[in-house]
Amino acid sequence: MGPLVPYTHDRDTSGFFEAAAEGRLVVRTCTDCAASIHPPTAHCPHCGGWNTHWRHVAGTGRLHSWTTVTHQIHPAYPTPYTLVVVAVDAAPGVRLIGALPGAPVLHAEQPMRVRFEKLADGSVLPQWQIDETGDAS
Ligand SMILES: [Zn+2]
Numbered sequence: 001m002g003p004l005v006p007y008t009h010d011r012d013t014s015g016f017f018e019a020a021a022e023g024r025l026v027v028r029t030c031t032d033c034a035a036s037i038h039p040p041t042a043h044c045p046h047c048g049g050w051n052t053h054w055r056h057v058a059g060t061g062r063l064h065s066w067t068t069v070t071h072q073i074h075p076a077y078p079t080p081y082t083l084v085v086v087a088v089d090a091a092p093g094v095r096l097i098g099a100l101p102g103a104p105v106l107h108a109e110q111p112m113r114v115r116f117e118k119l120a121d122g123s124v125l126p127q128w129q130i131d132e133t134g135d136a137s
Pocket of ligand 1: 046
């Protein structure tokens with residue numbers, strides 16, 4: 001059993017993966033009301049409009065939540081690893097999930113930076129890493 005890979009040809013989400021393959025992080029955004037829409041859809045749940053587009057955003061965020069997995073449930077994912085939920089700085093309300101190797105010491109609001117991981121099937125997944133340069137506190 002190989003590593004899990006995302007389905008990248010979905011009508012609503014393919015643009016996310018196409019941008020990632022180019023090393024860009026994008027968020028579906030409403031052209032009419034500027035709301036960030038995540039999970040991405042063609043329809044804006046905030047204003048009801050259908051005018052949405054992919055907006056390039058900086059690849060920085062803040063650690064919202066995390067959990068360290070110590071019980072291995074898939075042969076391709078040795079433990080420990082730490083799942084993180086990151087709030088994207090440039091897109092309020094949008095949180096993306098990633099995985100860090102091991103069991104690092106983390107704290108809430110810790111600066112995170114996106115990295116782009118090429119998967120076994122050639123698709124590219126935005127992932128997160130601790131941003132050692134971004135913590136101004
Ligand atoms: Zn809208």
